[in-house]
Amino acid sequence: MTDLIVRKMRFAFAESDVPFNWNEQNPAFSSMANAVSFLAIGFEKMIVQMIKEAMPLITDPKIAEEADAFVRQEGQHSTAHRQHAKALVRRYPGLQETLDDVIAAFDDLTANKSIEYRLAYTADLEATFTPVFKLMLDHDSTLFAPGDDRVASLFLWHFVEEIEHRSSALIIFSSIVDNEWYRMRMAPSIFKHVMDTIRIACDGFNKHVPLEDRAIDSMSMFAKHRNKQKLRKLIPGMHYEDFGPMPRAFDDLPMGEQLTALKGIVRSQMPKHNPDHEDLPVLAEQWFRKYDEGYDVTRWYTADQKEVV
Numbered sequence: 001m002t003d004l005i006v007r008k009m010r011f012a013f014a015e016s017d018v019p020f021n022w023n024e025q026n027p028a029f030s031s032m033a034n035a036v037s038f039l040a041i042g043f044e045k046m047i048v049q050m051i052k053e054a055m056p057l058i059t060d061p062k063i064a065e066e067a068d069a070f071v072r073q074e075g076q077h078s079t080a081h082r083q084h085a086k087a088l089v090r091r092y093p094g095l096q097e098t099l100d101d102v103i104a105a106f107d108d109l110t111a112n113k114s115i116e117y118r119l120a121y122t123a124d125l126e127a128t129f130t131p132v133f134k135l136m137l138d139h140d141s142t143l144f145a146p147g148d149d150r151v152a153s154l155f156l157w158h159f160v161e162e163i164e165h166r167s168s169a170l171i172i173f174s175s176i177v178d179n180e181w182y183r184m185r186m187a188p189s190i191f192k193h194v195m196d197t198i199r200i201a202c203d204g205f206n207k208h209v210p211l212e213d214r215a216i217d218s219m220s221m222f223a224k225h226r227n228k229q230k231l232r233k234l235i236p237g238m239h240y241e242d243f244g245p246m247p248r249a250f251d252d253l254p255m256g257e258q259l260t261a262l263k264g265i266v267r268s269q270m271p272k273h274n275p276d277h278e279d280l281p282v283l284a285e286q287w288f289r290k291y292d293e294g295y296d297v298t299r300w301y302t303a304d305q306k307e308v309v
Contacts, residue, residue, distance in 0.1 A: 004069035007076065009080055011151075012298070013150060019213070027216045028221065030214075034088065041085060045103065050119065054172065058175055066171055101204065119177055124186065128264075129163070130275055134261065134281040135257055137281035137283040137284065144156060157287075198221075215245070229246065
């Protein structure tokens with residue numbers, strides 16, 4: 001029996017405008033998280049189609065049950081992120097083009113890559129989530145709490161459920177492909193695709209969202225872009241488009257913890273990696289407990305205030 005729980009969440013994005021810069025204290029993180037929202041829609045659409053193709057290849061009933069719960073959780077994530085993206089598109093209609101381009105990047109994988117490659121893609125990317133999301137959740141007081149509670153709560157829910165099903169994609173991959181060296185060999189092309197897709201989103205943000213609303217150059221998360229922009233400023237008379245300041249989302253986080261997360265990412269791509277052995281964020285345990293107690297996790301930071309009123 002799988003331990004995964006499929007939780008249906010709605011975050012009231014239609015109640016009022018959703019700001020692009022939803023955490024004004026860290027606009028770089030706001031932009032990065034928005035890019036994750038766009039990527040999640042395309043990625044999770046690919047996962048749903050992939051699991052449909054994979055199910056007839058799974059012979060173990062327990063793994064089939066795990067795959068079913070895994071894809072249903074991912075389906076819920078996609079639905080919620082679509083509502084977030086819809087709210088941003090309503091405010092900035094040009095972002096529909098950006099969202100379509102991001103989804104198309106994953107539709108291309110579904111159409112042109114083998115089931116083995118897509119299983120490896122999902123396993124490789126999902127394996128990185130626990131160390132990366134631990135870094136974020138361990139610093140929720142600055143990355144999430146100061147922002148729009150609907151957006152913050154969406155990401156908290158998504159991230160803790162990714163930690164909950166942290167082993168699922170590897171279990172499914174191993175049951176069908178069972179070739180850890182293949183997964184490792186495919187990693188460079190997989191992560192190139194991930195970063196190229198995030199670049200599509202960030203470039204679209206610069207194009208369609210006014211600087212006064214995004215507050216930063218959304219491409220600033222890419223070192224190559226930052227270096228090019230800095231070089232252009234140094235060349236007298238060179239024309240270039242200035243998209244704004246170039247901070248990074250994690251500039252204020254302890255470097256030691258960032259390096260720990262990086263080591264976790266590298267470790268996650270090694271053969272025989274077992275996500276069950278990963279250190280987990282304290283916030284994930286708190287979130288699951290409060291959900292079980294009936295707390296309104298769609299307003300993680302403000303539900304108590306609402307109850308008092």
